Amino acid sequence: MHRLFAALPVPDQVADRLTPLAVDIHGARWRRRDHYHITLCFYGQVDGETADAIADALDEIHAPSLELKVEGVGWFGRREPRALYARIVENEALSALAASCRKIARKFDVKLGQDPFLPHITLAYCNQTPLEAAMAWSEDFQILNTDRFIADEFHLYESFTGHRRQSQYVAQADYRLGA
Numbered sequence: 001m002h003r004l005f006a007a008l009p010v011p012d013q014v015a016d017r018l019t020p021l022a023v024d025i026h027g028a029r030w031r032r033r034d035h036y037h038i039t040l041c042f043y044g045q046v047d048g049e050t051a052d053a054i055a056d057a058l059d060e061i062h063a064p065s066l067e068l069k070v071e072g073v074g075w076f077g078r079r080e081p082r083a084l085y086a087r088i089v090e091n092e093a094l095s096a097l098a099a100s101c102r103k104i105a106r107k108f109d110v111k112l113g114q115d116p117f118l119p120h121i122t123l124a125y126c127n128q129t130p131l132e133a134a135m136a137w138s139e140d141f142q143i144l145n146t147d148r149f150i151a152d153e154f155h156l157y158e159s160f161t162g163h164r165r166q167s168q169y170v171a172q173a174d175y176r177l178g179a
Contacts (some may be wrong), residue, residue, distance in 0.1 A: 002051040003044060003159040004172070006058060006101045007037035008151045010041050010121055014070060017146050018086055018123060021073070022053045027129035028084060034170060038068075038088055040154060041101035043110050050108050055105045055156050063097045065178035070121070070146040073138050081126040081134040086144060088119035095119075097154070097177075124147055152177050 010018075015033040022030040043054060069089045075081045088094070098117045105112050126134070155171040 001045045001047060004046060004051060004054065005159065006040040006154060007157055008040065008066070008068075010036040010038065010153045011149050012044045014121075014146050014149055017070070017144070018121065021084075021086070021123055021137075021144070024139065025124070025126075025129060025133045025139075027133075028124040029127070030124045031122060035167065036123075037157070037169070038119055038121055038151075040098045041105055042113070046108075046110060050110070051158075051172075053108055054104055054110075057107065057157050058101065058156055058173065058175055059095070061100045061175065063100065063177050064093055066091070066094050066097070066151040067148050068119075068151055069092065069148045070144060073123075073141045073144055074120070075125055075126070075134040077126070077134075079131060081129045081131060083126060084124040084134060084137060085120040085121050085122050087119065090119055091164060096167040104170050163170075 015036050018036060019033055036132045046054065060110040068091075071089050072087045074085055076083045076085070077127055085150065095117060098119075102112060118168050156175075157169045158172050159166045160170065
């Protein structure tokens with residue numbers, strides 16, 4: 001079985017701006033900067049044949065390069081925060097690319113979550129983090145605002161659980177955006 005997701009990489013100049021947001025918050029497990037990415041579609045656990053089919057189908061996507069920007073932060077989980085994130089300004093081309101990736105999941109009967117697409121970079125996973133702490137963090141860093149950056153590729157990543165349950169993300173296939 002393969003645990004797969006399609007995502008855009010985060011350039012170093014953006015990761016440099018995100019790293020200082022990792023402050024001491026009860027229950028927050030901050031992601032390493034090499035884990036930063038913008039998920040387009042999480043496929044979850046699939047067999048080898050389906051993994052190959054998804055990889056081939058992603059190669060058929062034709063989409064433009066994307067001009068992206070990080071603006072603000074937030075958290076998932078209304079009463080009990082599950083994750084802290086940096087928000088990506090939505091744009092039509094990004095939403096269309098994510099929709100194309102999700103369409104591939106449906107083509108191969110891969111079950112997707114019900115959450116709507118919200119472009120973001122997960123910065124921390126939370127466990128028993130008080131809502132007040134997430135709110136205070138969000139207020140402190142809501143001013144986050146990066147320069148625009150160009151995304152001209154995306155990857156099909158496989159997630160492996162490694163030492164001490166630390167995930168490792170390995171790009172299994174690369175896809176160009178634009179001309």
